[in-house]
Amino acid sequence: MVKRISLKDIAKKVGVSTALVSYVLNNKKEGRISKEVAQKIKDAAKELNYTANQIARSLKTNKTFTIGLIVSDISNPFSSILNRIIEDEAEKSNYLVLSGSSDESSDKLWKLTRVLQNYQVDGFIISPAEHSAPLIQQLQEQNIPFVLIDRYFPEIKTNYVTIDNYKAAYEGVKHMIENGYRQIGLVGLDIALFNMQERRRGYMDALKEHDLPIKEEWIKRVKREHVKEAVPKAIDELMALDEPVDAVLFTNNVVSTQALKYINTLPIRVPDDLAIVSFDESDAADLFYAPITHIKQPLQEMGRLAADILLENIAERQEIKQVKMEAKLIVRKSTERKGKLGRIL
Amino acid sequence: MVKRISLKDIAKKVGVSTALVSYVLNNKKEGRISKEVAQKIKDAAKELNYTANQIARSLKTNKTFTIGLIVSDISNPFSSILNRIIEDEAEKSNYLVLSGSSDESSDKLWKLTRVLQNYQVDGFIISPAEHSAPLIQQLQEQNIPFVLIDRYFPEIKTNYVTIDNYKAAYEGVKHMIENGYRQIGLVGLDIALFNMQERRRGYMDALKEHDLPIKEEWIKRVKREHVKEAVPKAIDELMALDEPVDAVLFTNNVVSTQALKYINTLPIRVPDDLAIVSFDESDAADLFYAPITHIKQPLQEMGRLAADILLENIAERQEIKQVKMEAKLIVRKSTERKGKLGRIL
Numbered sequence: 001m002v003k004r005i006s007l008k009d010i011a012k013k014v015g016v017s018t019a020l021v022s023y024v025l026n027n028k029k030e031g032r033i034s035k036e037v038a039q040k041i042k043d044a045a046k047e048l049n050y051t052a053n054q055i056a057r058s059l060k061t062n063k064t065f066t067i068g069l070i071v072s073d074i075s076n077p078f079s080s081i082l083n084r085i086i087e088d089e090a091e092k093s094n095y096l097v098l099s100g101s102s103d104e105s106s107d108k109l110w111k112l113t114r115v116l117q118n119y120q121v122d123g124f125i126i127s128p129a130e131h132s133a134p135l136i137q138q139l140q141e142q143n144i145p146f147v148l149i150d151r152y153f154p155e156i157k158t159n160y161v162t163i164d165n166y167k168a169a170y171e172g173v174k175h176m177i178e179n180g181y182r183q184i185g186l187v188g189l190d191i192a193l194f195n196m197q198e199r200r201r202g203y204m205d206a207l208k209e210h211d212l213p214i215k216e217e218w219i220k221r222v223k224r225e226h227v228k229e230a231v232p233k234a235i236d237e238l239m240a241l242d243e244p245v246d247a248v249l250f251t252n253n254v255v256s257t258q259a260l261k262y263i264n265t266l267p268i269r270v271p272d273d274l275a276i277v278s279f280d281e282s283d284a285a286d287l288f289y290a291p292i293t294h295i296k297q298p299l300q301e302m303g304r305l306a307a308d309i310l311l312e313n314i315a316e317r318q319e320i321k322q323v324k325m326e327a328k329l330i331v332r333k334s335t336e337r338k339g340k341l342g343r344i345l
Numbered sequence: 346m347v348k349r350i351s352l353k354d355i356a357k358k359v360g361v362s363t364a365l366v367s368y369v370l371n372n373k374k375e376g377r378i379s380k381e382v383a384q385k386i387k388d389a390a391k392e393l394n395y396t397a398n399q400i401a402r403s404l405k406t407n408k409t410f411t412i413g414l415i416v417s418d419i420s421n422p423f424s425s426i427l428n429r430i431i432e433d434e435a436e437k438s439n440y441l442v443l444s445g446s447s448d449e450s451s452d453k454l455w456k457l458t459r460v461l462q463n464y465q466v467d468g469f470i471i472s473p474a475e476h477s478a479p480l481i482q483q484l485q486e487q488n489i490p491f492v493l494i495d496r497y498f499p500e501i502k503t504n505y506v507t508i509d510n511y512k513a514a515y516e517g518v519k520h521m522i523e524n525g526y527r528q529i530g531l532v533g534l535d536i537a538l539f540n541m542q543e544r545r546r547g548y549m550d551a552l553k554e555h556d557l558p559i560k561e562e563w564i565k566r567v568k569r570e571h572v573k574e575a576v577p578k579a580i581d582e583l584m585a586l587d588e589p590v591d592a593v594l595f596t597n598n599v600v601s602t603q604a605l606k607y608i609n610t611l612p613i614r615v616p617d618d619l620a621i622v623s624f625d626e627s628d629a630a631d632l633f634y635a636p637i638t639h640i641k642q643p644l645q646e647m648g649r650l651a652a653d654i655l656l657e658n659i660a661e662r663q664e665i666k667q668v669k670m671e672a673k674l675i676v677r678k679s680t681e682r683k684g685k686l687g688r689i690l
Contacts, residue, residue, distance in 0.1 A: 042452070046479075046480075064460075066460060074419065074425050074428050074429055074432070074444070075425045075426045076425075077420075077422060077425070079425075080419050080420050080421075080422070080424075080428075081420045083420065083425075083446075084418065084419055084420035084446060087419070087445070091453075096457060096460050097445060098443040098444065098445060098460075098461075099419070099443065099444045100441060100442060101429060103432075107387070108436075111441060112441060115409075115411060115441050115443075116443075119464045135391075257628055261628075261631055261632065264632060283602055283627065283629040283632070284628040284629075284631075287605060287606065287629050287632040289634055
């Protein structure tokens with residue numbers, strides 16, 4: 001029922017040309033008109049409740065200037081920080097980001113992509129859920145512009161931006177070995193994703209190459225629905241072994257935050273009784289009494305690059321781009337050289 | 346160009362009735378058909394790339410079964426956890442949530458609401474940005490179903506779900522006074538929002554009612570764009586005063602996380618040299634060497650209630666609902682009774 005406001009109405013109100021109004025509201029590069037006039041035009045558009053902008057622009061360009069972002073769980077800081085970086089990068093090109101969580105369900109991922117496709121987003125950035133390879137394959141066949149982030153499927157040729165998860169885990173474990181730790185466990189998520197396999201593979205190769213044992217009972221996988229109970233249980237089990245671990249790699253930030261909260265309540269000391277390396281930065285890792293050595297993913301660069309690759313693909317179909325970045329090992333107190341061995345070596 | 350797949354095609358493939366396919370894909374209550382058949386239908390729909398569901402349902406009900414959620418900054422855990430709770434609650438009614446960050450800009454909030462309106466979301470949940478009262482007023486006048494969360498404008502009669510911020514701050518400060526602290530400072534965001542004003546008012550009233558001084562130089566407001574530098578500066582200033590504070594209320598979780606990381610590097614001890622109460626739960630508050638007494642907002646209930654109120658309003662226009670919940674003060678080590686005074690009292 002609302003009367004449709006046109007650019008002309010706004011131009012009339014401010015006393016400028018329709019072209020100038022169009023120029024300002026379509027947010028082309030600044031510098032050619034005064035900030036004051038631009039502000040007047042924006043204020044008038046708001047006052048008149050101008051909504052035609054988006055639709056008109058869409059009709060003209062056949063674009064909606066929106067991106068769909070699907071992460072696994074927006075309440076995980078890794079995802080929410082990445083979300084924010086992508087929003088900021090997209091905004092530079094006047095794109096808005098609409099986000100949702102797949103909750104590791106390929107069904108929900110499918111629903112979200114369908115809804116966003118019906119809404120005609122111009123493309124997707126997706127951190128794919130477990131078992132969602134067929135859906136990703138389908139998007140690829142439909143020629144929908146998208147970029148995978150953090151996770152990808154090696155068997156499907158898609159754009160992706162990720163880190164070298166194998167190398168990151170390998171370097172973290174190697175660092176602990178070099179600092180004198182010998183019985184190194186791993187606690188991660190029980191999830192069928194390639195990046196998690198890669199982290200386990202890096203862990204195992206580091207042990208193998210240093211002629212250290214790999215023991216089944218040192219490797220714990222917890223269900224993500226039960227991290228709160230399963231992580232303490234896994235740690236109790238690792239410490240109660242006849243041959244307990246003296247170090248541990250946490251391959252996921254949700255696992256490591258839960259673990260640190262639990263270890264904080266135990267009579268064991270980090271790093272004397274247990275050295276720790278964890279994936280990803282976190283407030284928990286920073287504020288633990290022995291700040292945690294961690295594998296820092298280049299989130300800024302990953303988010304920006306994913307957005308840029310997507311926007312290029314929206315503008316014009318590009319060659320497939322597959323980017324593996326290097327993570328950085330940030331060494332802190334939780335992996336300090338082991339006392340006894342330090343003297344022997 | 347894709348051939349439109351109908352319910353009939355799916356029914357034919359699985360060998361069931363079209364009505365049954367419709368029943369399953371529209372996700373009505375379970376229990377009337379076997380899980381196996383339901384799964385077969387879903388698999389066939391996926392395999393055939395069935396996309397008409399949403400559009401067909403929309404045409405029939407005049408609804409899109411989507412909600413727009415606009416928070417101030419998705420990378421703030423308060424917002425991302427709330428986002429997740431709202432997603433989960435909406436999903437129970439088969440609704441999807443699309444989210445975006447306003448970045449405390451009323452301009453960006455305006456853009457997001459416009460885009461989501463063009464996409465015909467059925468309603469909004471909004472944590473409004475600074476200076477966005479006119480926009481909220483406009484949404485209200487347009488009869489668009491929406492619920493404000495966390496923040497609201499007392500001068501506009503809208504649905505909202507929030508906590509009693511005045512009382513929460515009052516109780517936090519009263520608790521420190523009762524435990525022997527007398528020079529109590531406040532560090533918060535420099536932001537023109539009613540909930541922040543209420544927190545300051547609660548702080549001041551608690552001091553007044555206990556005949557304690559309120560000093561201009563004990564109240565610090567930092568810009569949210571500069572928390573990383575401004576929070577350490579504010580703390581240095583508070584501790585360098587001729588009459589330094591012996592306790593502090595952090596009125597925002599972003600401020601408190603930065604503050605705890607900084608205080609952790611200083612030679613002052615919590616609570617002996619400085620007692621702390623902060624708003625909101627956080628990993629930082631949990632893992633600080635003296636776990637932090639904090640004001641816990643009932644996020645689960647707030648998120649659920651906001652979603653429920655919105656969905657009721659989408660189904661049928663309701664009376665305006667304004668809900669102020671009680672926050673809970675979780676007392677921990679950071680506000681332990683002050684040593685000296687503890688002996689005197």
